[in-house]
Amino acid sequence: MSFFDRLFGKKHSADNAKERLQLVLIHDRTDLTPAELDSLRDDLIATISRHVAIDAQSVQIDVEHDGRSQRLVADIPLKAARRKTKKAR
Amino acid sequence: MPAQVITITSGKGGVGKTTAVANIAVALAADKSKVVCIDGDIGLRNLDVILGLENRIVYDIVDVIEGRCRLKQAMIRDKKLPDLYLIPAAQTRDKNAVSASDMTRLIKDLRSDYDFVLIDSPAGIERGFRNAIAAADRVLVITNPEVSAVRDADRIIGILESEEKGPASLILNRLNPALVKSKDMLSPEDVLDLLAIELLGIVPEDENVIIASNRGAPVAYDMKSRAGQAFRNIAKRLKGETIPFLDLDAQGSLWERIQRLAGRK
Numbered sequence: 001m002s003f004f005d006r007l008f009g010k011k012h013s014a015d016n017a018k019e020r021l022q023l024v025l026i027h028d029r030t031d032l033t034p035a036e037l038d039s040l041r042d043d044l045i046a047t048i049s050r051h052v053a054i055d056a057q058s059v060q061i062d063v064e065h066d067g068r069s070q071r072l073v074a075d076i077p078l079k080a081a082r083r084k085t086k087k088a089r
Numbered sequence: 090m091p092a093q094v095i096t097i098t099s100g101k102g103g104v105g106k107t108t109a110v111a112n113i114a115v116a117l118a119a120d121k122s123k124v125v126c127i128d129g130d131i132g133l134r135n136l137d138v139i140l141g142l143e144n145r146i147v148y149d150i151v152d153v154i155e156g157r158c159r160l161k162q163a164m165i166r167d168k169k170l171p172d173l174y175l176i177p178a179a180q181t182r183d184k185n186a187v188s189a190s191d192m193t194r195l196i197k198d199l200r201s202d203y204d205f206v207l208i209d210s211p212a213g214i215e216r217g218f219r220n221a222i223a224a225a226d227r228v229l230v231i232t233n234p235e236v237s238a239v240r241d242a243d244r245i246i247g248i249l250e251s252e253e254k255g256p257a258s259l260i261l262n263r264l265n266p267a268l269v270k271s272k273d274m275l276s277p278e279d280v281l282d283l284l285a286i287e288l289l290g291i292v293p294e295d296e297n298v299i300i301a302s303n304r305g306a307p308v309a310y311d312m313k314s315r316a317g318q319a320f321r322n323i324a325k326r327l328k329g330e331t332i333p334f335l336d337l338d339a340q341g342s343l344w345e346r347i348q349r350l351a352g353r354k
Binding site for chain 2: 012013014015017018020021022024025028029065067068
């Protein structure tokens with residue numbers, strides 16, 4: 001990689017390779033495409049929203065790996081519950 | 090002690106399966122083990138040429154399975170190492186000529202008389218690969234530090250786990266230390282992090298491998314070659330010895346290079 005590539009912040013190609021492989025392997029291992037992951041995300045949001053108010057924009061769903069096992073990690077921020085009864089002033 | 094049956098596979102073609110089988114076999118046999126290697130790539134045989142035994146083939150594995158010869162008649166003794174044998178693949182047949190139970194039966198007959206049976210798997214995840222792992226006690230997955238090879242290795246490792254042939258061990262072949270240093274090649278740490286299996290050996294890229302295959306004398310015979318050393322180390326690890334991994338910094342400091350040239354290192 002040339003000096004100028006580095007100067008303009010181009011990544012080392014080995015880092016590109018590793019990042020691309022990390023994503024590809026998750027999908028290969030779980031048989032879950034990015035589109036399916038999106039639809040899973042939408043289903044989860046819909047289901048959870050029926051019970052509790054959530055911040056749908058900030059929901060994060062990722063597949064993480066620990067050795068060769070995969071886990072689905074969902075980070076679902078809850079909205080602050082609105083008081084049902086307002087105190088009269 | 091009965092033989093250890095070891096299959097070498099990769100998913101992707103061209104990553105060095107046959108070269109690895111030939112070299113590990115030579116290194117084991119040169120270190121007092123009795124070794125039989127089997128070319129599992131029916132229709133595309135190559136282990137014979139890498140070992141330099143192509144002119145000695147009379148019978149092949151399909152002849153044994155179909156009863157045209159006895160097992161011993163299809164076993165070609167190596168030119169240099171009296172305890173190394175090759176069972177060649179058939180060249181004019183396809184992979185359907187052999188079944189997993191044929192392989193298991195044939196290998197059963199070898200177990201009592203040899204220390205190691207090494208099986209060279211064909212590329213792919215189909216029948217030839219299934220046959221090659223059917224009788225394996227241990228599977229070695231070989232890959233290159235390159236995206237397509239690592240991806241295919243991961244598929245193979247997954248299949249081996251689901252077939253209960255795991256845990257597989259990894260051979261990382263054709264590593265170019267200079268490219269790893271400039272971060273233009275996946276490092277051994279990167280590959281191990283991605284594949285999450287045990288490392289058995291790292292083989293540096295080495296032009297002596299091509300010279301050796303031209304001559305039909307595997308690079309494991311070449312005491313000066315770094316790839317040869319890596320294969321000899323793998324053979325020792327298969328025998329249970331603890332051998333440190335090669336120093337990957339091929340160039341080293343100028344002083345180290347001078348020392349190496351002077352034969353002091």
